[in-house]
Amino acid sequence: MAWKRIKASLPPGRHYFSGNEAVAEGAISAGCRFYAGYPITPSSEIMERMAHRLGQTGGVFVQMEDELSSISAVTGASWAGAKAMTATSGPGFSLMMEGIGYAAFTETPCVIVDIQRAGPSTGQATRVGSGDIMQAKWGSHGDYQIIVLSPWSVQEMYEQTIQAFNLAERYRVPTFLMGEEAVGHLRENLEIEPWVRVFDRKKATGRPPFEAKSPRQIPPMPSFGEGERLLVTGSTHDGLGIRRTDDPKVHARLIERINDKILLNKPTIVDVDGFFLDDARVAVLCYGFTARSSLSAVKGLREEGYRVGFMRLKTLWPFPHENVGELSERVERIFVPEMNRGQVGGEAMKSSQCEIISFCQTNGEVIRPEVIRKELMRLL
């Protein structure tokens, strides 16, 4: 079995941590033993804690010269057998896009944490934003799939980091934890369970590492140094990894497979959370830090008897279109508050049967519960 149970990185019980520290602990618990990164606000605490914790656990930490090399070193280490990660924020995330495309095309498991700040460009380095959601999906050229998780608490920064490694290893895909500055620097309680369930990539000898029997299946991934004489390339390749840069069939087959292996496995990947949805007329569709304010506003309105519901997307990509579609058949309107210009709201429109009302705030501050309440009151 590729699933196993291992001891958590911290003693079980209650701890008090920042979100960024919790990411590092989640990584260590998941078995991450390689980190390469470049300093950037507001994610640097992840890197600092990883430098410390990898030293204690026999892992490898390297501070690279930029984010291009960080994601490249992570991919190199992953093929050498490591569970590997990097963390960054918007400007560094932009630089990583080249290596993310390579990792997606070579089916390299790796975890990329983006603690989002207010962009574009250097923007407001210490302020919050959620402007990288579309970039995470579409940032590198060509057609590929990735997995994106969206944490709303310190607890989830820990748990979703573990989940990100498990998904990356299971589906051989770059997996993103898209936190925001506000949750990265938030300090709150973190409950540590004694055991962690982790997935280790499947290995097999003598089997093609880039070919599967069915579109749902994930090919085994041997490591360098195991005598497999691997051919890994970011050019179009056949099942053995041999470059086939002018064969239309090989290219089409590979592109379809790396997309299908995620899209056809959506039911086991996608995770959403919902409250007060049974009789709701209006639903708030939210994710990340904004979901905290949204839940607070929804709870308050429910106490006053308003029929308002709450759906939180814990997975942003592959996008939970099925869940949004179902929701849209039950409610009259869906309200989507975001710290960007409507990135998720726009995506939700593709599957929604009802009206989507986007609420965008791009002032570098979190959206407060009273703002969401006021906007909802207009719709109720």
Next chain:
Amino acid sequence: MVRAMEQYLRPGIPTTPFCPGCGHGILLGLILRAIHGLDIDMREMLFVSGIGCAAWIPSPHFNADTLHTTHGRAIAFATGAKLYNPKLRVMVISGDGDLFSIGGNHLIHAARRDIDLKVICANNMIYGMTGGQVASTTPRGFTTSTTPLGNPDRPFDLCKLVEAAGGRYVARYSVTQPLALMESIKKALFLEGFSFIEVLSPCVPQFGSKNLMESAPKIIEWLMEKCIPREKAEGLSREELNGKIITGEWGDV
């Protein structure tokens, strides 16, 4: 000898993609002969390359683990693999554009960190694969498809650059000096720390044809004339060395 070398080549790859007159095939053979000479098991080797003609030397020809990466990043990928699994013997093979222009930053930092990588730069002084554009290694005055009136800029001295960045073993040879080059590759494989070898390799269709060297013999003659061993160069004046390329070893030799 030829039969003995077959074990180093990936079965089922019938030919190399290199143009007539290209020096990369000579370099390919010399790397394998150096590995053979040291009796290194190819299963311990990892070859990492970037993008460009030289990046195709190991991938797919070498019967070992190969990682053909993005343009300029070979050394960064290699750094990750080597740091996580130090048992791997990691060799980076790529071109001058890949290692020194788009990837220059990764190269100087790997040299500074003294990562145990063997970096071989096949320097053809031009962007061959994309159609003969000027490189950071093109000599001043030479014609390329983006410098129709001649290259106005000075080229990098690759060895000086790597030495200054902290390279342990630094060497330069031309494919026209095959035995010295093979010994140099052996040395790089044997020594620990960051090793770098610049290998001058002729490009007939892109570099030669634009600079009155339309045939392989002409460009090879030009290289042989231009290259001067370090020991010989030491007694010569600045004027006498003008336009010459000094070959030999620097650093831990």
